[in-house]
Amino acid sequence: RKEVEQDPGPFNVPEGATVAFNCTYSNSASQSFFWYRQDCRKEPKLLMSVYSSGNEDGRFTAQLNRASQYISLLIRDSKLSDSATYLCVVTPSNTGKLIFGQGTTLQVKP
Amino acid sequence: NAGVTQTPKFRILKIGQSMTLQCTQDMNHNYMYWYRQDPGMGLKLIYYSVGAGITDKGEVPNGYNVSRSTTEDFPLRLELAAPSQTSVYFCASSWDTQETQYFGPGTRLLVL
Numbered sequence: 001r002k003e004v005e006q007d008p009g010p011f012n013v014p015e016g017a018t019v020a021f022n023c024t025y026s027n028s029a030s031q032s033f034f035w036y037r038q039d040c041r042k043e044p045k046l047l048m049s050v051y052s053s054g055n056e057d058g059r060f061t062a063q064l065n066r067a068s069q070y071i072s073l074l075i076r077d078s079k080l081s082d083s084a085t086y087l088c089v090v091t092p093s094n095t096g097k098l099i100f101g102q103g104t105t106l107q108v109k110p
Numbered sequence: 111n112a113g114v115t116q117t118p119k120f121r122i123l124k125i126g127q128s129m130t131l132q133c134t135q136d137m138n139h140n141y142m143y144w145y146r147q148d149p150g151m152g153l154k155l156i157y158y159s160v161g162a163g164i165t166d167k168g169e170v171p172n173g174y175n176v177s178r179s180t181t182e183d184f185p186l187r188l189e190l191a192a193p194s195q196t197s198v199y200f201c202a203s204s205w206d207t208q209e210t211q212y213f214g215p216g217t218r219l220l221v222l
Contacts, residue, residue, distance in 0.1 A: 004152070032208050043200055043213035044153065087152055091207070097168065098143075098211060100152030 001026050006101035007087050014109055017078045021104050023071040023088030030032045032091035033064055035073050037084045039105065044087055047073075111136050114214035116201050122220045123191040131186040131217050133201030141204045142184040143168075143211065144176065146197040153200060159184055191221045 013019050025033075030067045033050035048055065050062040050071055061074040071088055088101035116130045135136040135142065140161050155168030156196075159178040175187040175197060184203075190197060198218050202211040 034210075043215055045213070046210045049210075097155055098153075098159065100145075100154070102152045103148070 001025060001042050004088055004090050004101040005077065006104050010105040012107045012109060013078055015078055015080060018074065018076045019029060019078055021073045021086055023101055025069050025071070025090045026067045027092045030090045030092050033071050034089040035062060036089055038089040039088055042067070046059060047086070066076055080108050082106060083108045114201055114203055114212050115165050116214035116217050118217060119215070120218045122222060124222060125191060125193065127191050128187070129180065129181050129188050129191070131199055133184045133186065133214060134182050135203040136182065137203060138214065139183060139203035140181070141200045141207065142178065143201065144184070144186045145200045147169065147200060156186065176189050195219065196221045
């Protein structure tokens with residue numbers, strides 16, 4: 001089993017749609033959780049951290065369920081500029097090592 | 111601040127050749143990392159460093175070496191290039207283990 005698994009993509013959605021990405025992780029001792037965004041042929045950039053209480057940043061909402069070892073990202077009112085690959089990232093312990101999922105590609109169509 | 115810079119941007123190597131991928135950060139971060147990303151895959155950690163003079167292996171260290179003589183620089187060395195090392199290499203840095211990692215623009219390496 002992979003340490004971090006994400007929904008297989010790609011997701012093709014129209015502008016204005018709401019889309020949700022799911023991610024599961026295998027190590028119950030994991031401490032930190034993130035969503036990174038990666039544009040085509042570019043470096044990953046932090047989109048948002050994920051907290052146990054859930055957190056929101058504009059159109060983006062992240063949720064963490066430690067009991068189920070599950071992370072989600074919800075994007076409301078999708079924009080063309082949201083088209084990218086979204087990487088679920090987990091820190092297994094207090095080492096700073098990031099474990100990346102394989103990413104889910106989102107394509108928002110006009 | 112330039113952030114994390116990497117050189118070269120792109121390189122073609124022949125099998126058996128060696129090269130060093132350069133990485134520099136100007137944010138005074140303690141932690142630095144090297145990742146590789148194969149097509150359609152997530153990033154895998156090659157080596158990391160928690161400070162000058164200290165390095166440790168990540169998930170896929172075979173075929174690579176690193177050094178960290180200064181806080182700013184964290185070069186990655188390939189001694190005997192193999193086709194399996196064709197990938198995009200990203201360097202990253204962070205202030206602390208729980209903090210955001212900042213990535214360089216990447217080096218695309220092709221081994222033929």
